[in-house]
Amino acid sequence: MKQAKISVDDDGVEPQVCVIELGGTVGDIESMPFIEAFRQFQFKVKRENFCNIHVSLIPQPNTTGEQKTKPTQNSVRELRGLGLSPDLIMCRCSTPLETSVKEKISMFCHVEPSQVICVHDVSSLYKVPLLLEDQGVVSYFCQRLSLPIEMRPRKMLTKWKEMADRTARLLEPVSIALVGKYTKLADSYTSVIKALEHSALAVNHKLEVKYIDSADLEAATQQDEPVKYHEAWQKLCSSQ
Incomplete structure (x- = not known):
């Protein structure tokens, strides 16, 4: 409280x-x-x-x-x-x-x-609030909790819809390499991924994240597993 x-x-x-x-x-x-x-x-x-x-x-x-x-x-x-x-x-x-x-x-x-x-x-997480709005969730809250939302201009929802629609129209890709120790566990870098997604959306680019295990870039891997070593470096160098 x-x-x-x-x-x-x-x-x-x-x-x-x-x-x-x-x-x-x-x-x-x-x-x-x-x-x-x-x-x-x-x-x-x-x-x-x-x-x-x-x-x-x-x-x-x-x-x-x-x-x-x-x-x-x-x-x-x-x-x-x-x-x-x-x-x-x-x-x-x-x-x-x-x-x-x-x-x-x-x-x-x-x-x-x-x-x-x-x-x-849905295709984008940004469409979830619109999905809830279509099913009357906002109206329900207004009635249930006596919220004065309906009486105000709902500009934020309009801007949100524009942003959600924009995510579906992104065509120009941008590939970013994420090098780390725990890339097989994507949840370990959730905050980084979300920050990249927001940044890519702000500049109207479609994000592609390439996960690279940092160990695959080391000289020891070149000796033991040369294919994995060269694939990792190729993935890193091809990122924009």
Whole structure:
């Protein structure tokens, strides 16, 4: 509650919304103290100031292609048993959620169909906010938390859409070599990759990152594995 009152800009204005993420899987013993804290927190700040969003995976096995709802049903049931009822259920899936699947989740998880949000894979991460907007998430927040967003010119969303559309039109490539010790674990360099992606977008270039193991560039590799050595140097030299 104290953090929610701290301004995120230099203007000193108190934020309208504070987002709290509780990671992990519902039912894990490690997260139980935090779930209990959430349960108590919702009563402390009152319902009109607390909106619970549950993110759930909708598996889609390659064998059948059927979108499975059981994991979502089970996690919501367990969440309710712990004293938390989701206001929105964000369904992560590889393809758009089928209407019948959405209605099934709505029925068995005790929420309106409009409260079941499909967050399927898209070509760019920047398109996710637009995906949520199309499904009425912003309007829901306005009503649920009494936010005056609808009364203001929504210039930011227009600018965001322009940026998302621009990512799909990038044609001129730029290749950057990333030399490191842990290049086989791409997550180790996530902050670097995101910074490069933002920079490439700012100058209207399509980014291609070439991962190079630093050990492959050393003289010892030239003696032991000359092919790997020359491939690594060729990849480095061909980067722009």
